[in-house]
Amino acid sequence: MSLKEEHRPLGTNALIYFFFACLVAFYLLNWKELIGVWNVG
Amino acid sequence: MEAVFRTCPVTGLKVERNAETLIMFNAVTSIVFLLVGGLLALLLLLTRWQAVHLLPADFFYRLLTLHGIAMLVAWIVFFEMAVLYFASAILLNTRLSVPYLAWGQYGLMVVGAAITAVTILVGQADVMFTSYVPLKAHHMYYFGIILFAVGAILGVCVFFATLGAARHEKTYVGSVPLVTFGAIAAAIIALLTLAHGAIVFIPTWLWALGVIPMMDPEVYRLLFWAFGHSTQQINVAAMISCWYLLGTLTVGSVPVSEKFSRSAFTLYILFIMIASEHHLLVDPGISTAHKEWNTGYFMHLAVLASMMHAFSVPAAVEVAQRKKGYTKGLFEWLKRAPWGDPGFSSLVFSVVGFGFLGGITGVIYGTEQLNIIVHNTLRVPGHFHATVVIGTSMAFMGITYYVLPLIFRREVMFPGIAKLQPYVFGTGMFVFSTAMMFVGGFGIPRRDWDITGAEAPFPVAYGPTADLALAVMAVGGLVAIVGGAMYILVAVSTVAIGKKINR
Numbered sequence: 001m002s003l004k005e006e007h008r009p010l011g012t013n014a015l016i017y018f019f020f021a022c023l024v025a026f027y028l029l030n031w032k033e034l035i036g037v038w039n040v041g
Numbered sequence: 042m043e044a045v046f047r048t049c050p051v052t053g054l055k056v057e058r059n060a061e062t063l064i065m066f067n068a069v070t071s072i073v074f075l076l077v078g079g080l081l082a083l084l085l086l087l088t089r090w091q092a093v094h095l096l097p098a099d100f101f102y103r104l105l106t107l108h109g110i111a112m113l114v115a116w117i118v119f120f121e122m123a124v125l126y127f128a129s130a131i132l133l134n135t136r137l138s139v140p141y142l143a144w145g146q147y148g149l150m151v152v153g154a155a156i157t158a159v160t161i162l163v164g165q166a167d168v169m170f171t172s173y174v175p176l177k178a179h180h181m182y183y184f185g186i187i188l189f190a191v192g193a194i195l196g197v198c199v200f201f202a203t204l205g206a207a208r209h210e211k212t213y214v215g216s217v218p219l220v221t222f223g224a225i226a227a228a229i230i231a232l233l234t235l236a237h238g239a240i241v242f243i244p245t246w247l248w249a250l251g252v253i254p255m256m257d258p259e260v261y262r263l264l265f266w267a268f269g270h271s272t273q274q275i276n277v278a279a280m281i282s283c284w285y286l287l288g289t290l291t292v293g294s295v296p297v298s299e300k301f302s303r304s305a306f307t308l309y310i311l312f313i314m315i316a317s318e319h320h321l322l323v324d325p326g327i328s329t330a331h332k333e334w335n336t337g338y339f340m341h342l343a344v345l346a347s348m349m350h351a352f353s354v355p356a357a358v359e360v361a362q363r364k365k366g367y368t369k370g371l372f373e374w375l376k377r378a379p380w381g382d383p384g385f386s387s388l389v390f391s392v393v394g395f396g397f398l399g400g401i402t403g404v405i406y407g408t409e410q411l412n413i414i415v416h417n418t419l420r421v422p423g424h425f426h427a428t429v430v431i432g433t434s435m436a437f438m439g440i441t442y443y444v445l446p447l448i449f450r451r452e453v454m455f456p457g458i459a460k461l462q463p464y465v466f467g468t469g470m471f472v473f474s475t476a477m478m479f480v481g482g483f484g485i486p487r488r489d490w491d492i493t494g495a496e497a498p499f500p501v502a503y504g505p506t507a508d509l510a511l512a513v514m515a516v517g518g519l520v521a522i523v524g525g526a527m528y529i530l531v532a533v534s535t536v537a538i539g540k541k542i543n544r
Contacts, residue, residue, distance in 0.1 A: 009356040
């Protein structure tokens with residue numbers, strides 16, 4: 001589907017970037033704890 | 042049975058009488074099971090809330106078993122049968138093939154569900170939804186499930202036969218619509234799932250009858266989840282078909298890229314069944330390498346498909362809104378969306394709840410390292426209430442508001458209540474699921490009548506925060522039950538006494 005410039009889904013695009021930023025932030029903030037889980041068992 | 046058609050003047054769809062009647066019967070029966078499951082949910086919730094702790098232990102396990110069967114199987118599979126007939130006969134403007142077989146589907150599923158429900162209610166099958174062997178239920182419990190599964194297989198066969206007839210009679214041009222394509226994905230997964238159901242439940246039934254001397258618990262669990270979890274994958278494919286349909290019905294959206302969306306459905310068919318093994322991450326009988334391949338790699342290809350849909354559907358809605366002139370800034374399209382249309386608000390709750398609450402937690406809990414911590418805690422039911430209840434059930438509820446005028450030809454009653462219903466139900470379920478996952482973080486077990494260990498022989502201290510979170514979970518659940526009751530009120534009143542639309 002070819003879209004005119006003003007019809008492109010920029011809002012959804014912004015939400016996708018926000019979602020991935022949260023995902024990366026989760027791993028950056030918790031990497032020590034996530035690796036620490038390996039010690040179980 | 043001769044095919045008789047009418048044409049809907051609003052949608053232009055040709056509606057065949059057999060398809061219409063079968064959609065009605067399946068949809069109404071599904072709502073009856075939703076009512077049963079909802080009443081049980083109330084009793085279970087008031088038992089989980091330790092301050093109330095309503096039911097005695099034996100009744101709790103009995104009703105929890107029936108709640109699982111009524112909600113995860115009966116409500117959803119009956120509704121899916123309606124979706125399959127709608128996506129084939131109605132959307133492709135054709136007749137329902139082999140209507141006798143379709144009535145066989147309905148009859149077998151009703152009889153099977155009734156046998157299973159009665160066996161549970163009389164106390165002969167307190168085995169929970171999973172019925173893990175060596176727990177043994179009365180043989181009629183397994184027999185009922187087998188009848189139900191055979192009925193569902195017939196429904197899937199009717200769906201494929203109808204697709205074949207539509208193609209043969211050239212009732213559509215080019216490829217099938219995306220919604221029908223999604224329903225095909227759901228039907229293929231359903232066939233594989235029901236085959237596993239037969240593989241696991243027929244021997245278990247024979248074992249309960251005393252014909253087979255023993256069942257291997259490890260093999261049972263592996264095969265059970267190929268059925269038990271995959272049933273939920275049929276839901277996912279059907280739910281996403283409903284998302285695309287709701288987008289079209291509410292704002293007139295069309296998929297941004299058909300190829301992109303169809304590829305995502307194909308990923309489901311290829312990988313979603315393999316992903317079921319995340320239930321067995323703590324099972325010692327399966328090798329780590331096997332579990333890692335299934336849940337560390339293949340599962341993420343199925344998750345990728347969900348993410349593709351979760352962004353493709355909002356993008357389609359955004360494009361449709363922007364074409365109407367809502368182009369200001371990044372989010373004018375969202376602000377000006379039809380929030381008063383229960384179909385649209387249900388769609389948004391379903392996408393956000395399934396994707397961001399249920400989906401993300403599912404990926405996290407399905408990781409082997411983290412599963413060892415969350416396994417068998419309340420985190421797990423918190424996750425699947427987000428996927429199945431907020432995701433699937435809300436999508437089906439949203440579709441109902443359009444099925445009522447199109448198929449039942451009646452005006453939706455109590456439009457004010459219908460408008461509010463998704464907000465009440467969705468908000469309640471968000472609070473309930475989040476609080477449930479939160480208390481699971483304290484290590485509070487799932488499926489346990491005495492979840493805080495109040496009557497344990499040794500002291501178990503979860504602390505006041507856990508008690509508070511359990512109370513929040515209960516309040517959220519009660520709000521959701523009110524929302525569910527609103528849905529049933531609107532649907533049942535419309536079907537029973539709603540004003541007829543003359544078309």
